[in-house]
Amino acid sequence: MNKAEHRNLCRSVGGMLRAVVGAALCVASAASAQVAVKAGTLHTMEGEPITDALVLIGEGGQIDYVGKASERAIPEGYTTHECAVATPGLVDVRSTLGFTGLYNVDADQDQLDDSARLQPGLRAIDAYNPRDRLIGYSRSFGVTTVHTGHGPGELISGQTMIAKTRGDTVEDAAFVPAKAVAATLGPRAHKGGGKSPGSRAKAMEMLRAELLKAQAHGAKIARAESDPETEGPSRDLAMESLVSVLNRETPLIIAADRAQDIANAMRLADEFGFTLWLESAAESYLLADQLKERGTPVLLHPTMARSWGERASLSYNTAKVLKDAGVPFAIESGYEGYVPKVRVVLFEAAAAAGYGELGFGDALAAVTIEAAKILGVDGRVGSIAVGKDGDIAMYNADPFEYTTHCVGVLIEGDHFAGEREFDIGYP
Amino acid sequence: MPSFLAAVLVAAASTITASAADLVFTNAQIIPIEGAEIERGFVAVTDGRIEAVGSGGFSGAADQTIDCAGKVIMPGLVDTHSHIGGIGGADGSGPIQPGVRVRDSINVRDAGFRRALAGGLTSINIMPGSGHLSSGQTVYVKLRHDTSAPGFGVRTIDDITYYDEDGEPMGGLKMANGTNPQRDNGGPFPGTRGRAAFLVRSKFIEARAYQAKLDAAVNEDGSVDASKLPDRDLDLEALAEVMRGERTVHHHTHRHDDIITVLRLAKEFGFRVVLHHVSDGWLVADEIAEAGAEVSAIMIDSPGGKHEAVGVRFDTPGILERAGVRTVVHTDDWITDSRIFLRSAALAIRGGMTRRGALESVTLAGAEMLDIDDRVGTLTPSKDADLIVLSGDPFSVYTVVEQTYVEGNLAFDRADEGDRLSALGGYGAATDSEPYFCCYNELMTTGRVGGVQMRGTGSAGSGN
Structure with a gap:
């Protein structure tokens, strides 16, 4: 019996009897949690x-x-x-589990709202479906912690959270309800038909403009805090999220695969001083020395991700290259638009360990302690x-x-x- | 050369030391598929054929000997369902196009071939996609690459095609049901399962009438009266071949009711069918067994992703095996990666298939489904010398294909820098042509599959 089931049973038993019998049952049951x-x-x-x-x-x-x-x-x-x-x-360093449901139909896909390019105000806890059956499926292979939320696909798609793969409500599941903000560089975030961004340079301009806006917003907040006479800015959920990024309280995850997009992400981080996490990062092996120097963590694409499009030059060997270069990294399950609807980090780490020549210990670390360290939850898990x-x-x-x-x-x-x-x- | 004479010569070669084997692999653990596994033995190759397989040392002379101590040798792998080569079959003009040949679309220089060899694949059924009720004829190919020849010795599709005794290229017919070939407001395409089956039955009935005209043109003495022959119709010709048992139907099908529909149509029109993917095969194993159909299953790491694949299980091959169904696994490359094809068979074991069944599922059983088992699929004297050298047990995650030999030629060598790039990926290893592959391309470029909008994926151009 899991905790939630236990609690529900205790509630129902208590509700039925409102008596000592129920209380006794719950005490006895709680004792059995010793394992x-x-x-x-x-x-x-x-x-x-x-x-x-x-x-x-x-x-x-x-x-x-x-x-x-x-x-x-x-x-x-x-x-x-x-x-x-x-x-x-196992700790899945980056996923859309609970947002990208089993059936892959409108009703169960919540990883991306494509109505606007910049949506840092979208909270993960408002969209997570703790009953999606792929959560239990992943857990059955050993995955117990998952960093999940809005996926790549828009310049800024929304926020992420960290959950245990259990619980009937998001409150039961989430233990870090807001962790990071998810952004995307490269053609995945580009729009056709004359809509922006239509190019890499335009995407960067839009991101810079938004972050400058957030800088101004943050400055207004700071002024109001230091001077009670000054009125603060009116509430703006998107700006507040980015102010948190600029204050280095919240990392900005940038999904980028081509080396030029990875370089753009680093340039943006230099300009605004936020904490950068690189996601997917197919060509990170080309810039491993720079990533090492900066200590930028890589939430590396699934080892068995398909090599085409922006990921055409991915390699099974990348995890090994990053390890040898001293770049902090962990292996993600990421986002899948088709099949398999969820990747399982156990399998992805295994492919890195064997076919990708990373070896057992480093591969296991990439889905346990290294993932927990990047996520800042190694005090509890990993x-x-x-x-x-x-x-x-x-x-x-x-x-x-x-x-x-x-x-x-x-x-x-x-x-x-x-x-x-x-x-x-x-x- | 008449086959009996060839047999005599092979027998002679093995007793006369003067005619040395071209190539002998020694000290290897050998999994010949036919017969028991050999703990330490040899494989001798002459003229691109297997001359002898045995335990212990090789007593004859050899031009070249390769010490395979610590290695495992098994036959080159047979993949019954792949889309490598930048293929494109039927177009959007209609749902049933059996006259289209995928053979006419293949880029033999596509990087997918090198990757397939990196995974140990040597014989492959290359298929058009599943976005049609019939997207055309498939082609059976042998990856007749030779690392010592310019361009690996492959210049055109003819160099890698399997030919039958009459010199005709070998292949099956791709068909599909379920949601992939359905369209909303799709013009000639079906919008429902009922209409899909109606369209298929109508076409087969037309082909039956076509066959009757062909039969009527044959005189009593067996000669053909050309004046009575119908005008040639490439679509109907292919379906007539299917009904005559000359061309196997390779049928994409996922949901249990779709599988049963295929069996019903196969019975009505008397065709041989291999059921492909069969997400729900575990639910209708007995029915498949009773119908005598064969199965080529896909191993996907999680269920779902498309509505009719929510039943995907690792258990399917094992359940089918126990029901008595001849079952293989396939890559469906690029749905799964040819370079780790052995993983699919290993996952079938994880789901309950026997080791024996899993070994045959990537070798002999696939060869039987493609009618090429007289030439490949086992390490048997006189068969083609298609074999792979593995670093360890075929079903361990730590094992890699070190070398692939096709007809005695080294076709892939992981120790070679270029081949290593193909094996691992990286700059210069990418595919140089992307296949038309319903519905993955469609999903990624339009966010729609089979007319259904997959929300939030519309701009995902990368397959992320």
């Missing part, structure tokens, strides 16, 4: 793997023991899960350590092998089905 995981090999991402390992997750859903199973007895009353290999719950959330993915063999199964998933100690037991339903 032990025994793993043949535990990849904590905090050092070397631990063999014959034990993880204990307390009532609050946090990890309170990590180590050798031989050195700690499982306390009474704990539910024990055993598996061959355990990893931290590795298995005392005090962190009890988010664990369990496998019956090497997680990246094609024929391995994810056999179960824990989110803050609550158990969810692995891929063979998870039922996405039909149709």
Whole structure:
């Protein structure tokens, strides 16, 4: 039973009986949230793997023991899960999960409003569908944290959030309700038929103009804050979002694939001083030294993304090139317009590990601790350590092998089905 | 050369040391597909054919010996469904165009061929798209590349086409049902499944009448009375070939009811059909088995993305295998990437297929579906020497195709700088022509598929 189910049951039981019986049931059930995981090999991402390992997750859903199973007895009353290999719950550094639904029809696609070019005021929490079945599908392969929201496609398409892959409402799911603002450079954001932007230079001019406007807006706010006599500007949701970007409180994610677009993104960041995250970045291997020097994180396109259009020159090897150059990066599931409707970062990391020659450890880091660090949530997720959330993915063999199964998933100690037991339903 | 004579010569070559093998791969783990896996053995090649396969060392003489210690050798892979080569089949003028040949559209210099070889593919069914009830005739090709020849020794489509005993190019007929060939207000295109089937049946009935005229022109002594022959009709000729069992239908179909519709039409008009994609195949496995149809399934990393593909499962090949259906997997390149084709078979294992079934699903079973199993699909003496050298087990994520040989020639070598670029991607490795591929191009350029607006994707020109 997950937490939300547990809570609902407690509510309904309490509602029916309004009596001690209900309260007792809830207490007993809550105690069962104490969970032990025994793993043949535990990849904590905090050092070397631990063999014959034990993880204990307390009532609050946090990890309170990590180590050798031989050195700690499982306390009474704990539910024990055993598996061959355990990893931290996977962290998808950039996705549109919950915004781009299973059916790919009008009713379930909310990653992009194409009525305007610049919409930094669109919040992610107002569009996330926590019941989209692809969320549970991704979770069944080990994905427990997802940075998701408005996708690429407009110059500025909206905001993003960070959620656990659980919960019946966005409030249950989201633990960082507003994380970044999503922007796009390159032909994906260009319009035809005489509409702007129709070129790279025009796109840059429009972005610069908007950021200058936000600078002025921010200056008015600052003046009003320092001088009570001065009236602040009237509320403007889009401007407030960009002021946050300019104040370096909110990163600006720029999706850019061609090297010239990546260079444009860096030039824009230099001019306005915002925190830049590059997304997709197919040709980032051409500028790895510059990215390293700046410390700009790359939310790298799915390893198995199709190579055409702006991504025609992508390489399976890019993750390896970025790693060797010292560029901070993680592998995203990204946005898919067709099939597969959601990519699974487990598979994308596996392709980077093997075919892309990145190797197991660095590939696993790219969908766990490195992703968490970029997102600034490594205090809670991304590795298995005392005090962190009890988010664990369990496998019956090497997680990246094609024929391995994810056999179960824990989110803050609550158990969810692995891929063979998870039922996405039909149709 | 008569085949019996060839057989005699092969037998002779293996006993007379003076006539050395051209090429011998030694010390490899061998997966011959026909027969058991060999832990450590050899494959000997002469004149582009397999001369001998065995365990232990090779006792004969050889012009060239390649030590494959630690490597795995298996037959070149057979892909029953691909769109490489910048293909374009039927156009927008009508929904049923069986007279169109995809063979007339292929750019043999397209980078897709190099990528296919990087994935170990050596025989491929190149198909036109699924945006029509019939988008035309497919072509079976052998990637007869040779890294030692200028332009890899391939100048025209004729150099890579499979020909039958009569010298005719081999291929099937592409058909499709479900939403891809449907259009809203589509003029001659169907707007519903009912109309789609009506249009197909009407055309086959027309072809049946055409066949009757062909039959009527044959005199009692077997000669043909040319004056009685109908005017040639390329569309009807292709359908008549299909009904005579001379051309296999490769039928795109996803939803369970669409699959059943294909089986119903196949029964009515008596054609051999390979069901392609079959997202919902797991729901109608017994019906497929009973109809005796074959299946070429797609492995997609998640369900959905299009309404009729919400049933896609890794389980489908395994369920079909257990139901007794001959089942393969395909790339549908560029829906999935030829360079990691073995991954699809491995995912079929993840979904419950046997290792044996998965091995055959990318080799022998596909060759059977294309009627080329007398030449490829197994490492059997006298068959074409199409083989791949793998760095490890074919179904491990850490394994790569190191070399691909076609008819004894080195066609791909990951250690070569240019080939490595093809294998990994990067500058200079991109496709130089994009296929017309319903409905991916359509979606990306117009935001619409089959007349349905896919919101918010209208400007996504990159396939992001």
